[in-house]
Amino acid sequence: MHRLYTRSPIAKIMWGILSSLVGIIVLLMVLVSENPRMEAQTINWEGRSIENGAKMYADNCVICHGPDGQGILGRGPGLNSYYFFTDTGRLRDVGWVGSLEDYVLLTISAGRPSKVESQWPEVMPTWDGKFGGPMRGDQVVDLAKFVMNWEESALAQTPEEDPFQPFEDVIKPMEFQNTAHILLSEEEQAAALEEYRARNIRSPQEIWTGEACFACHNLEERQVDLYGQNGPNFADLYERAGIRVEGMTAEEYVYESIVNPTAYTVETYEQAGQMPQNFAEKLSEDEIRALVDWLLNPDREQ
Ligand code: HEC
Ligand code: HEC
Numbered sequence: 551m552h553r554l555y556t557r558s559p560i561a562k563i564m565w566g567i568l569s570s571l572v573g574i575i576v577l578l579m580v581l582v583s584e585n586p587r588m589e590a591q592t593i594n595w596e597g598r599s600i601e602n603g604a605k606m607y608a609d610n611c612v613i614c615h616g617p618d619g620q621g622i623l624g625r626g627p628g629l630n631s632y633y634f635f636t637d638t639g640r641l642r643d644v645g646w647v648g649s650l651e652d653y654v655l656l657t658i659s660a661g662r663p664s665k666v667e668s669q670w671p672e673v674m675p676t677w678d679g680k681f682g683g684p685m686r687g688d689q690v691v692d693l694a695k696f697v698m699n700w701e702e703s704a705l706a707q708t709p710e711e712d713p714f715q716p717f718e719d720v721i722k723p724m725e726f727q728n729t730a731h732i733l734l735s736e737e738e739q740a741a742a743l744e745e746y747r748a749r750n751i752r753s754p755q756e757i758w759t760g761e762a763c764f765a766c767h768n769l770e771e772r773q774v775d776l777y778g779q780n781g782p783n784f785a786d787l788y789e790r791a792g793i794r795v796e797g798m799t800a801e802e803y804v805y806e807s808i809v810n811p812t813a814y815t816v817e818t819y820e821q822a823g824q825m826p827q828n829f830a831e832k833l834s835e836d837e838i839r840a841l842v843d844w845l846l847n848p849d850r851e852q
Contacts, residue, residue: 596695599691599692599695599696600692600695600696600699602689602692602696603692603693603694603695603696603697603699604696606685606689606692606693606696607693607696607697610677611626611693613625613745614626614672614674615627615628615629616628616713618630619631619697619700620713621713621714621715623715624669624670624671625670625671625672626670626674627714627715627717628712628713628714628715629654629697629700630700630703630704630713631704631707631712631713631714632704632705632707632708632709632711632712632714633712633714634650634704634714635650635700635701635704635705636705639714640714641653650698651694651698654694654697654698655690655691655694657674658677658678658690658693658694658697659676659677659678659680659681659683659687659690660676660678660681661673661674661675661676661677661681661683662674669717677689677690677693678690682759682760684750747834747837748834751834751836751837751840752837753840754837754840754841754843754844754845754850755844755851755852757833757837757841758841761826761829761832761833766780766781766824766825767781767782767783767784768783768784768785769784769785769850769852770785771783771785771786780824781819781824781825782816782819784845787804787845787846788800788845788846788847788848791803791804791846794814794816795814800846801842801843801846804842804845804846805838805839805842807825808829808830808833808838808841808842809829809830809838810830811825811826811827812827
């Protein structure tokens, strides 16, 4: 009977070489067919990620950065912008050495802290849950991919078409100056803001931390002197709010204290006048009402 097994060393070597060759050829064939498959898969993933990003952009970013990323005068800078995408533009001016994608990702994730007397009346909010925002990390990544997807259209703009608004802290070079951005009327801006707020109602707890009420007020009595707080303690607010001002119910009094803090100043705090005066603009009616109920509820959850 013919035997496959042979004792001849030459034949063994030949067998070895042959089987290695077959192995290599099979491997090459797999690689050749796998590459386009993987590429197609990656493009597919990227596409879905950008699509998700587009939806979230429409829901959360349009009111400040405009429907096509052109920015809105006085609300948010343009992102679909030559100056923003070009190497010698925005990144060089802010001195960022990383990639634009990382810059976008970080800005969306953490937001930008408000600057006193900033040119922007509202700050760039924080979006990633890691930094106290409302989104998951993968959603922020999708948003960044969506913004980065403007690269091609942005780089095709002439300097005159570029909608980027100059930042006051970083002077945008003359060749990029352009004031022909889209401009919403005041009513349109107010309506957009209203709509945005209606969709983003914050809980009293979120306002308490987000608007830094805690920096001046304590919710529990035992904390009274812990941080040297400079506003009244709220452990017993429900007991005294109704008797602070004659003719005002507890709800009316707390409501007014938030929207119009100077209407009545608590004794011994007269010299302070520190309570911020703009909560009526920063909080929606629904948010203020819920906040009042929460502050007056002795069993409130923190
Ligand atoms: C309430 C208005 C507002 C909303 C909503 C908003 N932004 Fe912003 N955004 C700003 C402002 C204002 C700045 C500039 C902040 C600064 O540097 O002082 C900014 C800056 C940015 C920047 C950096 C621009 C630069 O040149 O440095 C990116 C990127 C950005 N926003 C993306 C987004 C995305 C994505 C969303 C939606 C998830 C969003 N923003 C929602 C107001 C807003
Ligand atoms: C920078 C400090 C500061 C911050 C921040 C602050 N407050 Fe005040 N608040 C004060 C001071 C000081 C008073 C007392 C003087 C007065 O009546 O205006 C006060 C008074 C009040 C009163 C009336 C209390 C009483 O005993 O009669 C209420 C209610 C109130 N604040 C709610 C809030 C809420 C809600 C927030 C956050 C949305 C907030 N405050 C943020 C400083 C602050």
